[in-house]
Amino acid sequence: MRRFSAFAIAREAVRHHSGWEKHWRSPEPKKRYDAIIIGAGGHGLATAYYLGKNHGITNLAVIEKGWLGGGNTGRNTTIIRSNYLQDASAAIYEKARSLYETMSQDLNYNVMFSPRGVMMLAQTQAELRGYQRTEAANRLQGVPTRMIPPEEVKKLVPIIRLDGPRYPVLGALWQERAGTARHDAVAWGYARACSDMGHDILQQTEVTGIRREGGKVVGVDTSRGAIDCARLGIVVAGHSGALADMAGFRLPIESVALQALVSEPIKPIMDVVVMANTVHGYMSQSDKGEMVIGGGADGYNNYTQRGSFHHIEETVRALIETFPMLSRLKMLRQWGGIVDMTGDRSPIISKTPVDGVFINCGWGTGGFKAIPGSGWAMAELMAEGASPLAAEFGLERFREGRFIDESVAAGVAH
Numbered sequence: 001m002r003r004f005s006a007f008a009i010a011r012e013a014v015r016h017h018s019g020w021e022k023h024w025r026s027p028e029p030k031k032r033y034d035a036i037i038i039g040a041g042g043h044g045l046a047t048a049y050y051l052g053k054n055h056g057i058t059n060l061a062v063i064e065k066g067w068l069g070g071g072n073t074g075r076n077t078t079i080i081r082s083n084y085l086q087d088a089s090a091a092i093y094e095k096a097r098s099l100y101e102t103m104s105q106d107l108n109y110n111v112m113f114s115p116r117g118v119m120m121l122a123q124t125q126a127e128l129r130g131y132q133r134t135e136a137a138n139r140l141q142g143v144p145t146r147m148i149p150p151e152e153v154k155k156l157v158p159i160i161r162l163d164g165p166r167y168p169v170l171g172a173l174w175q176e177r178a179g180t181a182r183h184d185a186v187a188w189g190y191a192r193a194c195s196d197m198g199h200d201i202l203q204q205t206e207v208t209g210i211r212r213e214g215g216k217v218v219g220v221d222t223s224r225g226a227i228d229c230a231r232l233g234i235v236v237a238g239h240s241g242a243l244a245d246m247a248g249f250r251l252p253i254e255s256v257a258l259q260a261l262v263s264e265p266i267k268p269i270m271d272v273v274v275m276a277n278t279v280h281g282y283m284s285q286s287d288k289g290e291m292v293i294g295g296g297a298d299g300y301n302n303y304t305q306r307g308s309f310h311h312i313e314e315t316v317r318a319l320i321e322t323f324p325m326l327s328r329l330k331m332l333r334q335w336g337g338i339v340d341m342t343g344d345r346s347p348i349i350s351k352t353p354v355d356g357v358f359i360n361c362g363w364g365t366g367g368f369k370a371i372p373g374s375g376w377a378m379a380e381l382m383a384e385g386a387s388p389l390a391a392e393f394g395l396e397r398f399r400e401g402r403f404i405d406e407s408v409a410a411g412v413a414h
């Protein structure tokens, strides 16, 4: 694959852009691969990429029932941060955040990582104490975050109202090197690099069954025929329960739709990400000028990949009490994605009861930020049989009661 460079842009400018190559191949499936990853979202593609890059496994297919990046990876509000409470979480999210810093160079693809800073508003005494505790934990973990007073919040976000009608802003947990990245570009960048190293990305191919012999995986049935493999990674977010069912085991996962919306584009008004978790609304401004707004999750389990009216009302109400100037903005679009929630709000990166089958799921409402770290750990687990980053996130923790409680960091926030 030809590399993107200033020289390539100049060359194509004089050739009327006739020389750009397709980003990835669309091959026919082979009969057998050393490894198969189900799900071409960010986590699946990152797993495939690091299996090739870090472990030399390139006879590999990523199987996707729709189009790559069309699941939650292309539907999220792109917030990247690593200010979690527990050590295991901080380790994997900070690994991911640091890989985002150099992802564009690593993939030779501009993922538009923008470390503009993320603030989480404390609007009740309980929330304030929760974030103070997280700040102290982050200090021990080596993750730079700090509590800032209301005056500093106002300085960073002049459009904010500090004395809201219900909840005043008492301070905020501020992570300066957190931010956003372009979600599609993350999927496209990984896909292009995967295709370049020889992986087959099979889009419009649905996995309909997982074949086992003597407790070991031997392949998958797909809408394009049976494919054999020695190792299988299930990385399908909201559909994890359905795939686990095909492999014959159950997961402690609930699938719900999480929603977001976006406004018409306006001139720059806010250059950081603000999360107001008590009233529940969070917002950043995209490079196009749209306000990207995160809403809530449905209160019942479902697989509905679309928005609904009551979320617009609740989310917009929360945002207007925090940013009154938004009341005259027009909303453009609303959508939903199916997120996979665990009871302790932490992910699962684990071996499974089926030999050769590995699972990566449970990122819930906040897995975009984790993509590179998760792919790194899952690849190591699949290739080596263990990964220090994934060690705490095994399935057995639910049986043993070793929960990794991230309800403050991840319960409603992203």
Ligand SMILES: Cc1cc2nc3c(=O)[nH]c(=O)nc-3n(C[C@H](O)[C@H](O)[C@H](O)COP(=O)(O)OP(=O)(O)OC[C@H]3O[C@@H](n4cnc5c(N)ncnc54)[C@H](O)[C@@H]3O)c2cc1C
Pocket (backbone or CB within 6 Å): 038, 039, 040, 041, 042, 043, 044, 063, 064, 065, 066, 067, 068, 069, 070, 071, 072, 073, 074, 075, 076, 077, 078, 079, 080, 205, 206, 207, 208, 235, 236, 237, 238, 239, 243, 258, 259, 260, 294, 335, 336, 337, 338, 339, 363, 364, 365, 366, 367, 368, 369, 370, 414
């Ligand atoms: C509205 C919304 C806002 C969010 N905001 C944030 C945020 O700001 N920050 C953050 O960190 N996270 C956020 N998230 C969460 C984040 O998007 C997800 O955790 C993350 O994208 C999950 O990535 P994934 O690769 O695991 O899943 P996906 O991107 O969903 O990929 C899974 C893929 O598996 C495929 N698949 C499923 N079943 C099959 C099958 N049988 N055969 C083949 N393929 C199959 C699907 O088609 C899909 O493409 C948000 C999510 C939503 C919905």
